[in-house]
Amino acid sequence: MLNFIVSRVLGAIPVLLIVTMAIFGLLRLAPGDAADLLLPDDATDEQVEEMREAWGLDRPVWEQYGRFLGNLASFDLGESYRYRAPVFDLILDRLPATLELSFYALLVAILVSVPLGMIAALNKGKIIDALVSVFSISGVSAPSFWIGILLVLFLSGYMNLFPSSGRVPYGWPVPEVTGFVTLDALLAGAFDKFVEGLSYLALPALTLAFAMIGIISRITRSSVIDAGQEEHVFTAVAKGMTRRAIVRRHLMPNAAIPIITIIGLELGALISGSIIVEVVFSWPGIGTLLFQAISVRDMPLTTGIVASYTVFFILLNLMIDIVYTMFDPRLRSNKG
Amino acid sequence: MPGTEPAEAEKPVFSARNLSIFARNGQKRIRIVSDVSFDIAHGEFFALVGESGSGKTMIARAIMRLLPRHMLEVEGELSFQGRPLADLPEAEMRKLRGGAISMIFQEPMTSLDPLMPIGRQIEETLEIHSDLGRKARLDRIKELLSEVRFAEPAKTAMLYPHELSGGMRQRAMIAMALANNPTLLIADEPTTALDVTIQREVMEIIYRLKEKHRLSVLFISHDLSLVHQYAETVGVLYGGVLMESGPEEKVIGRSAHPYTAALLNCVPRRRIGDERRSGIAGAVPSPLEWPPGCRFKDRCEYAGTDCAAGSIPIEERDGDWTIRCLRPLT
Numbered sequence: 001m002l003n004f005i006v007s008r009v010l011g012a013i014p015v016l017l018i019v020t021m022a023i024f025g026l027l028r029l030a031p032g033d034a035a036d037l038l039l040p041d042d043a044t045d046e047q048v049e050e051m052r053e054a055w056g057l058d059r060p061v062w063e064q065y066g067r068f069l070g071n072l073a074s075f076d077l078g079e080s081y082r083y084r085a086p087v088f089d090l091i092l093d094r095l096p097a098t099l100e101l102s103f104y105a106l107l108v109a110i111l112v113s114v115p116l117g118m119i120a121a122l123n124k125g126k127i128i129d130a131l132v133s134v135f136s137i138s139g140v141s142a143p144s145f146w147i148g149i150l151l152v153l154f155l156s157g158y159m160n161l162f163p164s165s166g167r168v169p170y171g172w173p174v175p176e177v178t179g180f181v182t183l184d185a186l187l188a189g190a191f192d193k194f195v196e197g198l199s200y201l202a203l204p205a206l207t208l209a210f211a212m213i214g215i216i217s218r219i220t221r222s223s224v225i226d227a228g229q230e231e232h233v234f235t236a237v238a239k240g241m242t243r244r245a246i247v248r249r250h251l252m253p254n255a256a257i258p259i260i261t262i263i264g265l266e267l268g269a270l271i272s273g274s275i276i277v278e279v280v281f282s283w284p285g286i287g288t289l290l291f292q293a294i295s296v297r298d299m300p301l302t303t304g305i306v307a308s309y310t311v312f313f314i315l316l317n318l319m320i321d322i323v324y325t326m327f328d329p330r331l332r333s334n335k336g
Numbered sequence: 337m338p339g340t341e342p343a344e345a346e347k348p349v350f351s352a353r354n355l356s357i358f359a360r361n362g363q364k365r366i367r368i369v370s371d372v373s374f375d376i377a378h379g380e381f382f383a384l385v386g387e388s389g390s391g392k393t394m395i396a397r398a399i400m401r402l403l404p405r406h407m408l409e410v411e412g413e414l415s416f417q418g419r420p421l422a423d424l425p426e427a428e429m430r431k432l433r434g435g436a437i438s439m440i441f442q443e444p445m446t447s448l449d450p451l452m453p454i455g456r457q458i459e460e461t462l463e464i465h466s467d468l469g470r471k472a473r474l475d476r477i478k479e480l481l482s483e484v485r486f487a488e489p490a491k492t493a494m495l496y497p498h499e500l501s502g503g504m505r506q507r508a509m510i511a512m513a514l515a516n517n518p519t520l521l522i523a524d525e526p527t528t529a530l531d532v533t534i535q536r537e538v539m540e541i542i543y544r545l546k547e548k549h550r551l552s553v554l555f556i557s558h559d560l561s562l563v564h565q566y567a568e569t570v571g572v573l574y575g576g577v578l579m580e581s582g583p584e585e586k587v588i589g590r591s592a593h594p595y596t597a598a599l600l601n602c603v604p605r606r607r608i609g610d611e612r613r614s615g616i617a618g619a620v621p622s623p624l625e626w627p628p629g630c631r632f633k634d635r636c637e638y639a640g641t642d643c644a645a646g647s648i649p650i651e652e653r654d655g656d657w658t659i660r661c662l663r664p665l666t
Contacts, residue, residue, distance in 0.1 A: 231447045237433065238439040239461040
């Protein structure tokens with residue numbers, strides 16, 4: 001197991017190189033220049049040149065990239081042009097907001113889609129199956145920014161149930177321990193603040209979850225149906241087991257493997273989805289930070305965020321692989 | 337012989353009377369087994385023989401009621417230890433499954449749950465049908481596994497199916513089927529997926545256990561050499577119809593039905609029979625296009641025009657041998 005983890009982490013290095021190289025190249029292909037965009041309109045050409053020189057933008061791209069890699073080796077992602085602060089600190093500062101949002105989105109998605117898919121599978125061909133299909137296909141097809149805007153209009157604007165944007169109001173009284181608003185509120189014993197924190201999370205988390213629910217429930221449905229057609233389910237019936245016991249002990253564990261796979265893949269969608277959703281809901285997370293960084297060609301910040309997304313994604317997939325081996329003994333015994 | 341002294345004869349453990357099975361597909365109702373009758377006595381090894389598509393697996397599944405009623409309809413009478421199975425409520429049926437009637441399947445590779453250790457899978461059936469405590473269950477699992485010749489039963493119980501070979505899995509399946517001392521064991525082509533040496537090993541285990549526990553066995557197979565070796569009574573199924581049935585030495589030894597004879601001719605000479613042929617010309621017709629009259633007539637070299645007319649009556653000989661043919665060979 002340890003060998004497996006080490007080899008996966010080492011395997012992440014070339015991925016990281018390729019991703020950062022791509023983002024470096026793409027940002028320099030994009031029109032506009034940080035010095036132009038960040039300095040006021042009346043800045044003189046000399047001032048712009050001075051800025052470019054200070055940031056090393058006058059150097060060849062390969063040299064800039066070399067310097068970036070050199071710094072990366074010592075976990076230094078450089079300094080943001082715009083915020084004039086270390087990129088690493090900026091990311092760390094925004095990370096809890098994004099992680100909290102992603103966690104709740106994933107939680108809602110799993111809690112809704114897995115039972116939904118199961119119900120559809122166990123009632124295959126009946127009306128409820130068709131209803132679930134309609135729901136999940138609309139989840140897959142509707143773009144998340146559109147769903148987000150609809151939710152804001154309806155649940156926030158019309159019904160006034162949830163705040164339409166932001167994370168917590170100014171002057172939030174709960175002391176920051178973990179950076180996760182809801183967790184901090186629970187730690188402080190402030191249940192009303194926990195609920196309030198959740199109310200801010202509700203719309204962006206639902207929007208993010210909606211897209212995942214569609215796919216995860218489709219996959220759950222088909223994997224439960226497939227698992228139900230396996231021979232060993234017949235064996236379980238022939239043993240005299242009840243349908244309930246069979247579903248719980250044989251069908252669900254066997255259906256879990258493809259479901260875990262799709263959840264792992266959806267984590268990637270969660271990362272990219274969170275960028276759009278964070279912008280729509282002014283959520284102060286990494287996605288919003290990235291959006292701002294790109295719009296002013298803040299190269300160190302953009303590259304830093306993309307690199308940390310990459311690391312994040314690789315770590316999540318590693319976790320998924322470890323979860324797999326917990327579920328499937330066939331994967332365990334292959335490696336001594 | 338049952339026919340001569342019916343009053344004295346032991347009641348059969350299992351009996352099928354005029355069993356017909358229909359597959360349902362939406363509005364369509366297709367007859368896949370027609371009017372099959374047979375009995376299995378206590379401790380008897382009964383073999384149901386036929387080509388693929390003859391309906392033999394359907395009969396096994398109908399007995400255990402393993403297919404949902406909206407897919408499979410059963411007519412006629414099935415009874416187990418004198419109790420009719422047809423109107424048994426599902427809860428009662430569940431008590432029989434894995435209890436007094438148990439079953440082993442064709443594919444040992446896929447018939448066990450890949451995510452659960454062997455011992456645990458055996459334990460499940462003990463949990464359902466016995467009131468043994470945890471400790472007693474574990475002892476019973478070890479006892480069962482050593483009965484099917486695992487040298488280290490405690491260690492085997494911890495293994496997952498993928499850690500066993502095909503033959504070992506089938507032995508584990510047998511251990512599971514025997515867990516609750518069944519009266520009737522249904523073995524649906526238990527050796528088909530195994531290679532020949534392993535086949536023998538598995539058959540020997542089934543036979544030994546049958547002798548030891550006076551188990552009734554419904555053995556479903558297309559392998560006539562195995563049937564010849566182990567079965568006491570044989571039913572030959574073709575196109576969902578029982579063509580010939582009776583004691584092994586009559587059905588296999590003197591085969592009166594041209595179909596039985598043709599099947600025997602397919603068996604390589606080294607094993608049984610005298611003349612070797614490559615097979616029976618033609619294929620089993622699908623249940624949708626069964627001809628009127630005898631279903632084998634299109635492939636039968638003795639068939640005449642009368643074979644196509646109406647249903648073929650059953651000829652009874654010696655009270656224990658039935659032949660459904662107008663032109664029996666012997």
